[in-house]
Amino acid sequence: xxxxxxxxxxxxxxxxxxxxxxxxxxxxxxxHAFRMLGDxxxxxxxxxxxxxxxxxxICTFRGGSxxxxxxxxxxxxCYDELRRxxxxxxxxxxPFTADDEGVESPKWMGDDSNSPEDALEQEALKEALQKCxxxxxxxxxxxxxxxDVQGLDYAEASQALGVPIGTIKSRLAxxxxxxxxxxxxxxxxxxxxxxxxxxxx
Amino acid sequence: xxxxxxxxxxYELISxxxxxxxxxxxxxxxxxxxxxxxxxxSAYEQLWQTRWLLRSQAALRAPRNYLLSPKMIAASQxxxxxxxxxxxxxxxxxxxxxxxxLILFGLNWFSAGRMMSAPPMExxxxxxxxxxxxxxxxxxxxxxxxxxxxxxxAKSMATTVPNPQAIAPPMIEGGGGMGAGxxxxxxxxxxxxxxxxxxxxxxxxxxxxxxxxxxxxxxxxASQDQTEAETLQSSLAESEETExxxxxxxxxxxxxxxxxxxxxxxxxxAFLAIRLRKVGS
Numbered sequence: 387x388x389x390x391x392x393x394x395x396x397x398x399x400x401x402x403x404x405x406x407x408x409x410x411x412x413x414x415x416x417x418h419a420f421r422m423l424g425d426x427x428x429x430x431x432x433x434x435x436x437x438x439x440x441x442x443x444i445c446t447f448r449g450g451s452x453x454x455x456x457x458x459x460x461x462x463x464c465y466d467e468l469r470r471x472x473x474x475x476x477x478x479x480x481p482f483t484a485d486d487e488g489v490e491s492p493k494w495m496g497d498d499s500n501s502p503e504d505a506l507e508q509e510a511l512k513e514a515l516q517k518c519x520x521x522x523x524x525x526x527x528x529x530x531x532x533x534d535v536q537g538l539d540y541a542e543a544s545q546a547l548g549v550p551i552g553t554i555k556s557r558l559a560x561x562x563x564x565x566x567x568x569x570x571x572x573x574x575x576x577x578x579x580x581x582x583x584x585x586x587x
Numbered sequence: 588x589x590x591x592x593x594x595x596x597x598y599e600l601i602s603x604x605x606x607x608x609x610x611x612x613x614x615x616x617x618x619x620x621x622x623x624x625x626x627x628x629s630a631y632e633q634l635w636q637t638r639w640l641l642r643s644q645a646a647l648r649a650p651r652n653y654l655l656s657p658k659m660i661a662a663s664q665x666x667x668x669x670x671x672x673x674x675x676x677x678x679x680x681x682x683x684x685x686x687x688x689l690i691l692f693g694l695n696w697f698s699a700g701r702m703m704s705a706p707p708m709e710x711x712x713x714x715x716x717x718x719x720x721x722x723x724x725x726x727x728x729x730x731x732x733x734x735x736x737x738x739x740x741a742k743s744m745a746t747t748v749p750n751p752q753a754i755a756p757p758m759i760e761g762g763g764g765m766g767a768g769x770x771x772x773x774x775x776x777x778x779x780x781x782x783x784x785x786x787x788x789x790x791x792x793x794x795x796x797x798x799x800x801x802x803x804x805x806x807x808x809a810s811q812d813q814t815e816a817e818t819l820q821s822s823l824a825e826s827e828e829t830e831x832x833x834x835x836x837x838x839x840x841x842x843x844x845x846x847x848x849x850x851x852x853x854x855x856x857a858f859l860a861i862r863l864r865k866v867g868s
């Protein structure tokens with residue numbers, strides 16, 4: 387796929403070309419939205435809104451990293467959703483059954499692991515990570531997600547978040563440190579291989 | 588957990604080092620420290636594990652395709668909030684208004700600076716007294732002078748405005764070029780010019796010409812008598828006192844209020860434009 391060509395065609399109004407870009411990026415955008423919001427349906431809405439907004443603004447894309455540009459739109463969509471939640475806090479992170487009991491291993495946190503043991507380990511890890519991510523301030527969360535989860539470099543993250551690289555560096559270091567401290571609290575949830583050496587010392 | 592004595596800067600360096608985002612000098616320093624500082628090394632290992640943990644998370648699969656259709660695009664365009672179109676208009680307007688107030692702020696400051704550089708009242712008074720002598724050669728004007736003949740004088744008055752000496756009331760001959768046939772040797776000073784000096788300093792040439800000439804003409808007609816001129820001179824001294832009191836008190840307060848107002852409005856509209864930009868994006 388020639389991304390530049392697709393972008394060029396999309397800028398000319400070719401919806402088909404844009405949809406090919408959507409297919410290429412929908413998983414990473416959905417993952418980013420889910421990690422930012424910790425909620426499947428909100429992430430679904432945010433991802434859809436991201437692509438609609440991106441199509442409407444595609445003419446303003448002036449080169450550089452398309453992925454970073456898309457992440458910027460997605461991050462702003464997530465910020466909007468988080469702001470809405472702050473105004474009207476309602477939805478709990480975990481889904482509830484009809485008896486108002488939390489689902490221990492929700493389907494929405496599941497993945498394609500092979501063995502049941504691996505699945506459990508992964509499940510625990512995901513839950514712990516998501517809880518720690520949810521505890522981060524949103525500016526820290528977006529940096530750590532873009533760099534450590536999505537694999538952007540500092541320059542792309544800087545473009546995606548509209549902040550200088552120096553800010554990216556300091557936010558990332560602080561976010562990682564907070565994640566590290568938070569994960570200590572979920573010690574029992576973490577599989578053996580993930581446990582930090584001097585935990586408990 | 589062991590209490591860390593490492594600073595935020597240390598963690599920042601370690602974090603950047605893990606991502607290969609440090610320069611050669613920093614890299615060397617970090618590697619040296621890792622060799623002999625156990626606490627630094629422990630922090631490095633813990634951050635490495637946290638980073639690895641985060642990176643080990645697989646990407647999720649989108650629950651559906653987010654393909655767009657022309658209908659969805661049309662629906663999103665029609666359902667766009669009217670606030671955003673209003674915001675799109677308000678944003679450049681706010682930016683322009685902010686710049687306007689910034690210019691007003693600068694102009695006000697500039698004009699105040701020029702007023703400050705004007706000579707003290709004593710100088711003005713002295714020049715006022717000397718003015719008839721200096722301008723004497725230009726006095727004799729044949730009666731029946733037309734408005735065109737007068738233009739050079741008006742120009743000379745106007746072009747010398749930046750020079751404080753020119754602010755002193757000029758010597759005005761009896762005819763003044765305006766009142767035809769009223770020329771005479773009784774050159775009369777224009778005492779009422781002095782109180783307007785501050786205004787003149789800021790006014791463009793055309794304004795000065797337009798402002799001065801009719802008034803001076805009236806003054807000439809009104810003050811042909813030498814005795815009357817002396818009376819006016821004494822009244823000038825009084826007006827100077829009044830002016831001095833005014834400039835140091837009310838004028839400064841007024842200027843300060845204007846500056847604060849302009850500055851505040853410029854910042855307010857700039858802030859508004861920036862906020863609207865964020866809302867728009």
